[in-house]
Amino acid sequence: MGMTITQKIMAKHCHKxxxxxxxxxxxxxxxxxxxxxxxxxxxEEFKKAGAKKVFDRKKVALIPDHFAPNKDxxxxxxxxxxxxxxxxxxxxxxxxxxxxGVEHALLPEQGIVLPGDLVVGADxxxxxxxxxGAFSTGVGSTxxxxxxxxxxxxxxxxxxxxxxxxxxxxxxxxxxxLILYTIGDIGVDGALYKAMEFTGDxxxxxxxxxxxxxxxxxxxxxxxxxxxxxxxxxxxxxxSRARRDxxxxxxxxxxKYCKIIDYDVSKIEPQVALPHLPENSVSVYEVADVSIDxxxxxxxxNGRIEDMRQAARVIRGxxxxxxxxxxVIPATQEVYSQMIREGIMEIFIESGAAVSTPTCGPCLGGxxxxxxxxxxxxxxxxxxxVGRMGHPESEIYLANPAVAAAxxxxxxxxxxxxxxxx
Amino acid sequence: xxxxxxxxxFGDNIDTDVIIPARYLNTTDPQELAFHCMEDISPGFSKKVxxxxxxxxxxxxxxxxxxxxxxxxxxECGISCVIARSFARIFYRNSINIGLPIMECEExxxxxxxxxxxxxxxxxxVIKNLTSGSSYNAMPFPDFIKGIxxxxxxxxxxxxxxxxxx
Numbered sequence: 001m002g003m004t005i006t007q008k009i010m011a012k013h014c015h016k017x018x019x020x021x022x023x024x025x026x027x028x029x030x031x032x033x034x035x036x037x038x039x040x041x042x043x044e045e046f047k048k049a050g051a052k053k054v055f056d057r058k059k060v061a062l063i064p065d066h067f068a069p070n071k072d073x074x075x076x077x078x079x080x081x082x083x084x085x086x087x088x089x090x091x092x093x094x095x096x097x098x099x100x101g102v103e104h105a106l107l108p109e110q111g112i113v114l115p116g117d118l119v120v121g122a123d124x125x126x127x128x129x130x131x132x133g134a135f136s137t138g139v140g141s142t143x144x145x146x147x148x149x150x151x152x153x154x155x156x157x158x159x160x161x162x163x164x165x166x167x168x169x170x171x172x173x174x175x176x177x178l179i180l181y182t183i184g185d186i187g188v189d190g191a192l193y194k195a196m197e198f199t200g201d202x203x204x205x206x207x208x209x210x211x212x213x214x215x216x217x218x219x220x221x222x223x224x225x226x227x228x229x230x231x232x233x234x235x236x237x238x239x240s241r242a243r244r245d246x247x248x249x250x251x252x253x254x255x256k257y258c259k260i261i262d263y264d265v266s267k268i269e270p271q272v273a274l275p276h277l278p279e280n281s282v283s284v285y286e287v288a289d290v291s292i293d294x295x296x297x298x299x300x301x302n303g304r305i306e307d308m309r310q311a312a313r314v315i316r317g318x319x320x321x322x323x324x325x326x327x328v329i330p331a332t333q334e335v336y337s338q339m340i341r342e343g344i345m346e347i348f349i350e351s352g353a354a355v356s357t358p359t360c361g362p363c364l365g366g367x368x369x370x371x372x373x374x375x376x377x378x379x380x381x382x383x384x385x386v387g388r389m390g391h392p393e394s395e396i397y398l399a400n401p402a403v404a405a406a407x408x409x410x411x412x413x414x415x416x417x418x419x420x421x422x
Numbered sequence: 423x424x425x426x427x428x429x430x431x432f433g434d435n436i437d438t439d440v441i442i443p444a445r446y447l448n449t450t451d452p453q454e455l456a457f458h459c460m461e462d463i464s465p466g467f468s469k470k471v472x473x474x475x476x477x478x479x480x481x482x483x484x485x486x487x488x489x490x491x492x493x494x495x496x497x498e499c500g501i502s503c504v505i506a507r508s509f510a511r512i513f514y515r516n517s518i519n520i521g522l523p524i525m526e527c528e529e530x531x532x533x534x535x536x537x538x539x540x541x542x543x544x545x546x547x548v549i550k551n552l553t554s555g556s557s558y559n560a561m562p563f564p565d566f567i568k569g570i571x572x573x574x575x576x577x578x579x580x581x582x583x584x585x586x587x588x
Contacts, residue, residue, distance in 0.1 A: 037447045041490055044450065049577040067448060070455035074448035094583060124488040124512055140490040142576050188435055189482035193511050222482060224511055277435060363486070364444040385439040392462035 002252025002417055004160045005227055006195040009135040013118040021159040021258075029059070031113055032147040033121030035360075036064040040081040041141035054089050055151035061093035061112055061121075062086045063103040064319055066360045068275055071367040101214050101332025101358045104128040104216060104300035109332055111238060111241030115230045115248055120144065120153050125300050125382065128194075130215035131208065132234060133249060149203035158195040158224045159258040161186075165200035167266040172416045174310070175210030176302060176380070176400040178202075179217040180271035182263070184281035192222035194258065197251065202265045203228065208237040209306035216301050217382055220278040252258055272378075272413060273398035276386045284403055287413045292379040295326040295408040296389075297401050298356075299363045302380035303331030305338050307401040312344040314405035314416045315351045321411030326353035327369045353408070365389045371396075378407040423504040423568065425523065425542045429534045430467075432460075434480035438513065441484065441492040455491050456498035459582065473500040478534045480506065484513025491515040495572035503542055505549065505560070507531040518567060519576040525549070529558035544568065 003011065003018065011019045013027040034042050039062055054060050062082050067075035086094035093112055100106065104125050107113045113129045119136035120126065122144040129136035137356045139153065147153045165178060183190070188276075203211070211228055216227025228234075229250045235269060238246070269283040297303070297311050320326045328348050330336040336358065339345045348355050361368030363381040371377055371390030376397065379389065384396035399407070402416040409419050439462075448460045460467035477496065483506035484492060493516050496504065503523040517524045523544055530549050534540065538553040547562030563571070573579035 037444075038488065038490070041450050045577050049581060066444075069517055072448060078448060078450075122488055122490075124486065138488040140512060140519060142490060142519035143515060145577060146580070188485055189508065189510070192482065194507065214458050222485060222510055242474075318440075362445075364439070366444060370445075383439070385437045385486060387443050387462040388439050 002254035004255040030117040038122030042144040045145035105331035114246035130218040131211035160195040165202035175213040180281040189222040196226040209304040209311035275395040293375040296379040298329030299381040310407040311401040320352040326408040432479040437486035440491040452498040453497040459495040468499040485510035497522040521575040527560040
């Protein structure tokens with residue numbers, strides 16, 4: 001019986017020829033990741049369990065990104081806990097403010113995660129690396145403490161749902177729209193406990209950054225991971241970044257899927273997910289006259305260079321609406337400096353947007369753009385839950401960077417085509 | 423294990439941001455987390471809960487972030503057990519790992535009303551509704567899950583197992 005790419009990576013990491021869905025396995029991990037919120041809890045557990053040394057200092061990544069640069073005294077203490085542990089354990093992949101980025105943008109960019117890897121992270125969006133053809137999934141702090149101690153994590157091998165995207169994309173449709181549409185179709189628990197495998201000819205034309213966005217949001221459908229087979233685009237991305245060997249896995253032709261879902265992308269318009277669930281996605285044309293107070297462009301979902309280019313293309317030569325605050329947060333220092341090199345930084349600043357150093361900040365209602373009661377935001381982030389970005393009576397509309405930028409110009413949710421002639 | 427308490431009812435897709443909003447994640451102190459548990463959808467929840475009370479919810483309970491602070495906050499505010507139609511994957515794992523008993527049960531999600539007095543036998547997988555007189559079936563806990571919960575979490579369990587050379 002053939003195996004899916006997910007099965008193959010798991011089999012390899014528990015030294016088996018074959019694993020089947022439902023089987024419980026103890027697998028070796030290539031990277032264990034934590035941030036300033038989940039890391040300190042994991043470190044406490046690690047110490048309580050009497051552990052002295054991490055299993056491999058090169059295979060642990062600790063990134064202070066959620067409330068960093070430190071937003072208050074308590075956050076400063078959390079970051080300090082992470083920093084002290086990183087120094088004490090001589091962790092290779094600890095990135096300080098000024099060098100750090102949003103973890104799920106930073107790790108692939110720095111070649112810390114690679115195709116064929118098995119990665120666990122104490123952050124639900126760890127599934128992002130599936131875009132590289134890696135198996136990666138979010139865990140809690142206790143699982144992460146165990147992983148840091150032993151280099152292992154147990155899993156139930158998931159069944160896979162295959163998503164096939166074909167056809168030609170409409171203007172301004174991106175990976176973000178494909179995944180929002182998919183979540184809208186199957187629901188926020190539509191892939192609960194399962195692997196999502198993204199395939200089809202329409203994916204070939206997606207940039208690496210758009211692919212990261214798709215895999216990133218697999219968790220918003222409840223999935224364990226969201227994976228794609230590596231192709232030329234993947235290999236081109238990885239080529240200049242990898243500093244160790246990696247392995248390319250592909251699903252067998254006779255691999256078994258619990259479901260196969262087909263989408264004709266020519267029928268998909270830019271999407272907006274209405275409050276308060278990512279599954280509430282509709283075409284931007286269906287959202288009439290929703291005025292907004294804030295726009296956020298950034299996060300592990302849409303804070304990469306391609307996202308910045310799209311937003312800049314829309315806002316160039318326009319001004320942010322007088323009633324709107326537009327906050328742009330490049331996800332990493334590399335994205336930040338690339339924006340300067342390409343003149344994108346100037347476009348945003350000229351338009352009246354605020355540009356910040358990398359942080360998760362407002363995405364999870366931490367800081368750098370909290371919403372007041374009754375306020376509305378269009379955000380390129382991943383979740384629009386009640387109170388996610390501030391007051392429980394505020395609202396978040398999820399969209400791609402071009403829709404977000406167009407909405408910033410008009411002061412209401414807007415199709416980019418209304419701002420830019422295509 | 424037997425748990426007995428009043429039911430608190432919640433709907434579908436209760437996410438980790440409403441269980442414990444991220445604005446309070448600048449602490450790891452379970453008591454402080456418990457104080458803010460569910461406050462955005464059920465103000466004053468942590469004060470109203472009595473030790474032993476039980477949450478009964480719809481599908482996909484605990485969806486969203488991987489924050490272990492969510493099951494910690496629920497456990498610390500006195501909830502003895504969470505019953506739901508289904509749980510989000512990471513929340514499920516985290517709950518077991520920190521020693522918060524959770525059970526999937528469609529019938530309970532359908533029929534239990536706010537304030538009903540419930541008695542749960544996790545070994546038998548039986549949930550008795552003492553108020554209505556009905557009873558619902560769930561999967562009993564396997565021994566190792568029972569062991570983890572009794573030890574107060576996965577790492578305590580691992581440590582105990584190590585000492586016993588199991």
